[in-house]
Amino acid sequence: MNDNLARQISERLKSIDLRLDAVEAAQTRLQAAPGKSRALVRRSWLHPPMWRYEQHSPRRLNLYSLPPAPALPAEVLAIAIVTPSFNQARFLRATIDSVLCQDYPKLYYHVQDGASDDGTVDVLRSYGDKISWQSEPDGGQSDAINLGFSGVDSEIMCYLNSDDVLLPGTLAYVARFFRSRPDVDVVYGHRIFIDSDGSEIGRAILPAHSDRVLLYAGYIPQETMFWRRRVWDTVGPIDTGFHYALDWDFMLRAQAAGFKFERARRFLACFRVHDRQKTTSNYDVGHREMTALRLKYLGSIPSQSEIFRAISPYLARQFIFHWCYRLGLLNR
Numbered sequence: 001m002n003d004n005l006a007r008q009i010s011e012r013l014k015s016i017d018l019r020l021d022a023v024e025a026a027q028t029r030l031q032a033a034p035g036k037s038r039a040l041v042r043r044s045w046l047h048p049p050m051w052r053y054e055q056h057s058p059r060r061l062n063l064y065s066l067p068p069a070p071a072l073p074a075e076v077l078a079i080a081i082v083t084p085s086f087n088q089a090r091f092l093r094a095t096i097d098s099v100l101c102q103d104y105p106k107l108y109y110h111v112q113d114g115a116s117d118d119g120t121v122d123v124l125r126s127y128g129d130k131i132s133w134q135s136e137p138d139g140g141q142s143d144a145i146n147l148g149f150s151g152v153d154s155e156i157m158c159y160l161n162s163d164d165v166l167l168p169g170t171l172a173y174v175a176r177f178f179r180s181r182p183d184v185d186v187v188y189g190h191r192i193f194i195d196s197d198g199s200e201i202g203r204a205i206l207p208a209h210s211d212r213v214l215l216y217a218g219y220i221p222q223e224t225m226f227w228r229r230r231v232w233d234t235v236g237p238i239d240t241g242f243h244y245a246l247d248w249d250f251m252l253r254a255q256a257a258g259f260k261f262e263r264a265r266r267f268l269a270c271f272r273v274h275d276r277q278k279t280t281s282n283y284d285v286g287h288r289e290m291t292a293l294r295l296k297y298l299g300s301i302p303s304q305s306e307i308f309r310a311i312s313p314y315l316a317r318q319f320i321f322h323w324c325y326r327l328g329l330l331n332r
Contacts, residue, residue, distance in 0.1 A: 028074050032278075048315045049322040053193045053273045055202030061194060066267055069169025073179045077155040078106040079171055079226075082148030084141045085162035086114035091272060093301045094198060100130060104172065111162070112148035114138045142240040149237065156226055163272040164223040167192070170268045177264060183257035184227050186251075189268035191221040196274040198207035205325045207317040211255055211265045215297050216310045218248030218290070224268035225251075231259050245293060246284035252297055289320065 324330035
């Protein structure tokens, strides 16, 4: 092949590649995908769906796509839920309504607000005696959760942040689950991602629980997690020294104490994605806290490649679960 022909072929290939780039970029814009180049699109496909919040453009959350609420067990367990809140009036009503609409007969629900000045107190007052609440300065989210649970007597516990919501039938399902599985101490389930307007933007289907993976990554969706009172009584309350990884710390302490975790095959709650949430705004604090937890429970600080090798089998299973569900091959 002479140089002139090789140059013509090379230029033609470049021209085709540029056209393909243009087509893909146009398709990306139409679908409101975050990537604006082939490289970003490929990375979004490879990113674990369980940690990729914006999986598609916002659409109305279809509750009819979820299984109906199960019947309550003959003997219902007492459930206590605490919502820590600070200046979340924008989302708080949706959170409260998602709990009250469960119509669970033995429910204690308390909102512990950190002296908000954004209209939160007006929202809380509007519920009259339907909920318990208090608004006063506190030491942060961990302290608020502990204050909310102080003196509460219940068999099952959970905390729901003031921007997340429970899905219909969750409490009935959790009650039946714990009744039928006395060997399980902590249960959690699949999650749905919603945006600031409450529209669905993605779902996370989780494989079976892995104690080993939990040592490397706090992958359990906190808003879906419920635990027996004996866990709290044994490992103690939320550690107020943590401001980001407080849920992962609690999970690791429970696991280290020998309590059994189980992943339920059901969507239990929605995690709200918005600009002001702590998950996206306090990365540096979170990195320090996660590093400290890995050092404590692994005995050393693993590199990113070591973390990836440890959790990659789980991520691969989650990737398969995700696409089987998306393609209608998995009904969960």
